[in-house]
Amino acid sequence: MPDIPFFNYPAIYKRYEAEFDAIFKDVCSRGAFILQRDLEEFETDLAGFLGVRHALGVADGTNAMFIGLKAHGIGPGDEVIIASHTYIATAAAVHMVGATPVFADIGEDYMMSAADAAKRVTPKTRAIMPTQLNGRCCNMDEIQALADAHGLLVFEDSAQGLGARFKGRCAGTFGRFGTLSFYPAKLLGCFGDGGAVMTNDDEVAEKLKLWRDHGRNDDGEVVAWGTNSRLDNLQAAFLKFRLGTYEEDMARRRQIAGMYEAAFRGHDKLHPPQGPSDGDHYDVYQNYEMAAEDRDGLRAALSDKGIRTIIQWAGTPVHWFDQLGYGRDKVTDLPKTDWFFDRCLMLPMHMALTDDDVNAVIDAVLGYYK
Known part of the structure; x- marks a missing residue:
């Protein structure tokens, strides 16, 4: 009788055991744990892979959405349309900034239905945030057309979407920001929690950098309120290697x-x-x-x-x-x-x-x- 686990964590490690062990020794011997060159190199590689201007490593996919929403001023009194066919984190991120998640139904491909989402728009709706689910990208032409018709912002929960494309463009790069999760079972997983937030907007990228690191700028000066949501440098080094395969x-x-x-x-x-x-x-x-x-x-x-x-x-x-x-x-x-x-x-x-x-x-x- 076969023994086929749903996910085989030990096998993922064993596949590149020697390489992972060498990365661990290298990073630890340098004492390079927080916001070091391994993270910068991974962010550069990830941005290049996705074809996006900025990719910032953060603590996890939930925090990626949270700081993305904060960077766009989403808050109390606002509504954000999401699919109910998503992880609780999508709705939680909206709730935690003080806004209200509004649920849309799915279509024949089990993804957010833009036609159904259109029925959910109210005067309070500020944004629509489709989930790029199971490694598939929504029909972003339809999502963008809906947003344009009502003056809405488009964000993407692409935690499960790294590498998925629609008309040649990668999930996570359509909206004002997109997010990724590097949870171990994800498409590109690390050995713990991790995430990224992407944007093509330079101004938004600067806000995201502040938000992920206590509001500190590149000189280490606190210039805004922020939180602690940094991708560990060791995890970034593992992810940089795995992105190569x-x-x-x-x-x-x-x-x-x-x-x-x-x-x-x-x-x-x-x-x-x-x-x-x-x-x-x-x-x-x-x-x-x-x-x-x-x-x-x-x-x-x-x-x-x-x-x-x-x-x-x-x-x-x-x-x-x-x-x-x-x-x-x-x-x-x-x-x-x-x-x-x-x-x-x-x-x-x-x-x-x-x-x-x-x-x-x-x-x-x-x-x-x-």
Whole structure:
């Protein structure tokens, strides 16, 4: 019986064990821990990879959104449209600056629907912040058209989107700012928490630098209120190395997704995500998240065969959180998101998977419905 974990953390380390150990010794022997050259080099490489003017390392993806919103003056009385099909951090960042998150439904590709978001615009709406989810970029033409029609700012939660592209442009580079997460299971993960915030606006970049480091300028002088949200230099050194292999990683993820796509597309019980060859979209598959009929039965059958799956965010879109004042019985106008979360699950998708592993997953899924 196969043993296929959903994510294989030890294998990610073992893959480049010698290189990681050498980086650790190098950085530690220099005592280079906070805002050192390794971070600067990683930021330069990341900006070049994305084709953006500024990429700043921060403590995590949540803080990236928080300081991005603060840098644009989003606060009490403002509304920001987000998808409910996102991690709680997206809504939390909006809430923590004093603004109100407003939830939009998803479309056929399980991403934010611009048409539905348009219905949510009010006189209080200041911005729209789509989530570039599972390694896919939203249709940013539609998002931008909506923003232009109503005079809204566009931000991007692209925590799961590094390398995803729409019409050749990278997720995280469309809005006034975009964000990344380097949580270990992300597309580009470090060995702890980490994140980045990107912008093409020089003035915004200067505000973000102040906000991530206690309001201190390049001379070390405190010139504004800020917070402590710096990417550790050691983590930046690891990420700089891993970014060098990232093209290979994206290609392999797309190959695995292509195998799943070929097996599942057209099955009457399965609703897979869009395939790797999808017109204007270039998807890199942070996760392989699909909808499946009798989802819980399928998961149990796969588990019995040693194949681990998860339901993203414990199966809870943001608008279902009762303790936050929402709840499925209270927020009833997101029918596609509700439908999806009754059926969604994620299959193994990581760099330690072999073709045999992927075929074992496919055989088990198709075998369940026979």
